[in-house]
Amino acid sequence: MSEIKLTYAQLLETNNLIQQNADEIYWLCATRTVQESKIFPVSAYILFSYLNAYYRYPTLLRKIEARMSAEEIGDRARNQGLKIVAWCFPCFYLLGREMLINWGVIKPTDAFEDVAYVLDFWKRFQLSWHRNNGNLTNKQAGHRAQIMPEQRLQVFHADAYECRIGDPLHKAAQAFLATTAQYGFLVSCESRLTLHNYGPYKISDTREMLVRDFLELSESGVPWLDGVGQEIPYNNLTVAMIVEGCHINLLDDWGSFESTPELRSEHMVAVGLYSADTLSNGHLPVGMGSREELTATFLDLTARIKTATAKLWHVMANWTRDQQLDAGALTYYGVIKEFALIAGVYAMEDWMMIDERAERFRPLLNDEYGNLFLGELVGYISSPSQRMHPYTMMQHNDQPTKALSYYPYSMLADGHYTKSVGAMRPGSSNLPPKNDRYRTSQGVLTLAEYNRRSREFVPEVCAEKFRYLCADWVKYHYDLPLADELFKLDQKHSRLLKDKGAALTRPEIEALRGGA
Amino acid sequence: MSKLYTDTDKYGYQSTFALVEAYNSAMKDLVRKRFAESGRDWKSFVAGDSYDTITKDDIANIEARLLALGYRFEPSAMSSAAERPNAYKDSGLHNENFSFEHPTAPTAPPDPQGRELRGAGDNVVTRDKNLIGIARYVRTSDKVLQYLTNGVPENTIAIVDDSGGTLTAPILEKFTGVLCAGGTTRSHLAILTREYGIPCLMNARLSGVKEGDRLEIECSAKAKSADDYQSGVEAPANVWRI
Numbered sequence: 001m002s003e004i005k006l007t008y009a010q011l012l013e014t015n016n017l018i019q020q021n022a023d024e025i026y027w028l029c030a031t032r033t034v035q036e037s038k039i040f041p042v043s044a045y046i047l048f049s050y051l052n053a054y055y056r057y058p059t060l061l062r063k064i065e066a067r068m069s070a071e072e073i074g075d076r077a078r079n080q081g082l083k084i085v086a087w088c089f090p091c092f093y094l095l096g097r098e099m100l101i102n103w104g105v106i107k108p109t110d111a112f113e114d115v116a117y118v119l120d121f122w123k124r125f126q127l128s129w130h131r132n133n134g135n136l137t138n139k140q141a142g143h144r145a146q147i148m149p150e151q152r153l154q155v156f157h158a159d160a161y162e163c164r165i166g167d168p169l170h171k172a173a174q175a176f177l178a179t180t181a182q183y184g185f186l187v188s189c190e191s192r193l194t195l196h197n198y199g200p201y202k203i204s205d206t207r208e209m210l211v212r213d214f215l216e217l218s219e220s221g222v223p224w225l226d227g228v229g230q231e232i233p234y235n236n237l238t239v240a241m242i243v244e245g246c247h248i249n250l251l252d253d254w255g256s257f258e259s260t261p262e263l264r265s266e267h268m269v270a271v272g273l274y275s276a277d278t279l280s281n282g283h284l285p286v287g288m289g290s291r292e293e294l295t296a297t298f299l300d301l302t303a304r305i306k307t308a309t310a311k312l313w314h315v316m317a318n319w320t321r322d323q324q325l326d327a328g329a330l331t332y333y334g335v336i337k338e339f340a341l342i343a344g345v346y347a348m349e350d351w352m353m354i355d356e357r358a359e360r361f362r363p364l365l366n367d368e369y370g371n372l373f374l375g376e377l378v379g380y381i382s383s384p385s386q387r388m389h390p391y392t393m394m395q396h397n398d399q400p401t402k403a404l405s406y407y408p409y410s411m412l413a414d415g416h417y418t419k420s421v422g423a424m425r426p427g428s429s430n431l432p433p434k435n436d437r438y439r440t441s442q443g444v445l446t447l448a449e450y451n452r453r454s455r456e457f458v459p460e461v462c463a464e465k466f467r468y469l470c471a472d473w474v475k476y477h478y479d480l481p482l483a484d485e486l487f488k489l490d491q492k493h494s495r496l497l498k499d500k501g502a503a504l505t506r507p508e509i510e511a512l513r514g515g516a
Numbered sequence: 517m518s519k520l521y522t523d524t525d526k527y528g529y530q531s532t533f534a535l536v537e538a539y540n541s542a543m544k545d546l547v548r549k550r551f552a553e554s555g556r557d558w559k560s561f562v563a564g565d566s567y568d569t570i571t572k573d574d575i576a577n578i579e580a581r582l583l584a585l586g587y588r589f590e591p592s593a594m595s596s597a598a599e600r601p602n603a604y605k606d607s608g609l610h611n612e613n614f615s616f617e618h619p620t621a622p623t624a625p626p627d628p629q630g631r632e633l634r635g636a637g638d639n640v641v642t643r644d645k646n647l648i649g650i651a652r653y654v655r656t657s658d659k660v661l662q663y664l665t666n667g668v669p670e671n672t673i674a675i676v677d678d679s680g681g682t683l684t685a686p687i688l689e690k691f692t693g694v695l696c697a698g699g700t701t702r703s704h705l706a707i708l709t710r711e712y713g714i715p716c717l718m719n720a721r722l723s724g725v726k727e728g729d730r731l732e733i734e735c736s737a738k739a740k741s742a743d744d745y746q747s748g749v750e751a752p753a754n755v756w757r758i
Contacts, residue, residue, distance in 0.1 A: 039682045040593055102540050107520075178689065324593065357567050363578070373540075389527065
């Protein structure tokens with residue numbers, strides 16, 4: 001765990017990390033989406049989540065890091081897929097700070113060690129997660145998310161089945177993608193936090209691959225999937241989708257993509273299906289034994305997910321507003337709860353409760369104020385704390401604003417600052433308590449057992465022997481037995497690459513596919 | 517009364533929206549009062565006393581004072597107005613003769629093909645040809661439940677004001693087309709209609725389109741990209757009544 005001390009260098013770095021997130025707020029929020037919902041008070045719950053994040057993240061991240069470093073969590077996430085944390089994690093937290101500054105509840109000089117620590121954790125996690133492309137964020141990478149190593153991509157490439165619009169596999173895969181995306185929006189209370197894309201990855205001069213995660217499908221960390229998701233046999237599913245005639249030109253820090261031309265179903269020409277979680281050794285194939293098996297698997301999963309969608313819709317449509325507010329806020333706030341699952345320190349009272357310090361503000365959060373204040377904070381960038389001197393030209397909109405407040409350097413001279421929001425306080429929720437059942441790749445577990453296994457589990461690729469064998473090492477050592485061993489970890493369950501080792505090139509993979 | 521750190525602001529700005537300014541000013545007044553009452557320095561107050569002395573009741577009083585002046589909130593979620601009709605304006609969601617009347621909706625008399633322009637929107641995906649179908653408003657969970665129970669009528673072009681993907685989740689794939697009065701081509705509803713292959717216009721500005729009208733949607737028009745939004749480029753796709 002990094003030790004935070006107030007120094008000039010520390011302050012410079014903290015403000016830089018604040019600004020890196022600030023630059024992306026307007027771009028993502030003002031130009032990429034406008035969100036409304038007749039079921040959920042979305043803006044109000046988003047603001048609520050920001051407050052909960054501000055009061056709780058520092059304590060909970062320190063609790064996580066007492067067992068596992070941010071860098072090691074990044075290693076696990078790179079190998080197992082993880083929710084969108086790139087922008088959400090620091091910005092939810094920092095926007096909570098911004099709200100409280102505008103209410104006068106805190107000063108821009110408060111909780112410095114907390115903020116510096118949270119951003120330092122984020123930086124170390126991101127650098128580890130992005131290790132294969134050396135960037136801090138997708139934005140830094142030119143809006144690309146090339147997270148995965150060659151050995152994983154080779155398996156996805158090799159084992160993907162060819163499909164064409166109108167054929168049974170294509171129809172089944174397309175229906176699965178649409179149905180599961182829709183279920184994901186519902187599970188995450190009208191947000192996209194359970195949907196995540198990686199890539200693009202180059203397959204050939206005319207083909208690219210998008211790796212698409214659909215997370216928290218079954219009985220998982222949220223209570224509203226109890227009695228809804230138990231018939232879905234996987235908590236996370238990953239679709240490796242190869243497209244042709246379509247360039248993925250943008251993959252942002254929300255895990256959303258854009259393409260030229262707009263992606264249409266006919267662009268999908270090959271597909272594979274996998275599952276991975278915090279207890280699996282990488283991505284395990286699902287229904288990948290044959291084209292027919294994969295088609296049947298997509299159809300079966302689609303039917304199960306449609307049933308779950310209808311059940312969940314009825315549950316949510318009957319919630320009270322307070323329950324909607326809690327569920328949405330906890331979904332947002334819980335965007336990093338997988339960190340605790342990976343480290344084996346997950347607790348319901350940590351991640352599924354609204355801290356009493358945030359709960360105080362619930363009566364402020366009516367629909368109209370929620371929409372307008374959120375609009376000012378992330379769209380207009382017009383709250384008083386965000387206004388700057390008139391010579392300023394903010395990135396993207398040229399206005400005299402910045403989305404997030406810095407820590408003033410005067411703190412170094414006058415010592416007028418506070419260190420922390422203090423210890424976590426009790427929380428509450430209007431939602432029913434969650435059943436003690438968690439779907440994992442090792443079966444349905446109680447939380448105590450899930451935590452115990454997480455603490456003991458080290459994915460093979462994260463063991464000391466392999467952990468530091470990166471793409472730059474493979475480039476110069478692919479002919480060594482150790483490189484073969486590394487690649488065989490991912491090839492263990494591959495239909496075409498089992499035990500092939502490290503020497504194969506992309507054209508050789510394509511030749512092996514033989515039309516798949 | 518105490519002075520807050522942000523009370524001195526060279527640029528002297530207020531919030532853009534009056535309601536936000538009213539609420540945030542009331543919050544600052546509350547903090548000034550409680551800080552003064554505490555008799556403590558800021559370091560002791562901010563992460564200590566303030567947690568217990570700035571209470572949920574205090575916050576509820578801020579809202580109560582505004583409502584006592586006759587102010588009523590604009591609702592977004594159905595539950596908000598349903599649970600607190602005295603705090604929210606009537607959303608009009610249950611008006612059976614409803615039609616969107618957006619001031620910026622383009623309208624024109626029938627063209628030589630008999631198509632009467634009744635609006636326009638942002639096309640999600642460029643299709644090979646335009647879509648023809650029957651307009652049906654889907655604005656409440658009651659309507660969704662009705663369609664879920666009895667089935668969505670054939671050739672339904674759903675007109676919705678919800679750019680999210682949750683309200684229509686159980687029935688979306690049954691729609692022939694979608695006109696959404698809000699959102700952008702990046703909104704959740706846009707993402708879902710793209711996945712389902714359903715023609716869709718987001719940010720639709722409509723006028724005089726009634727339940728049961730026969731519509732033609734210009735989904736063969738250029739799709740509106742994120743760059744178009746960022747640079748302010750308009751790329752409208754038309755909606756005609758035929």
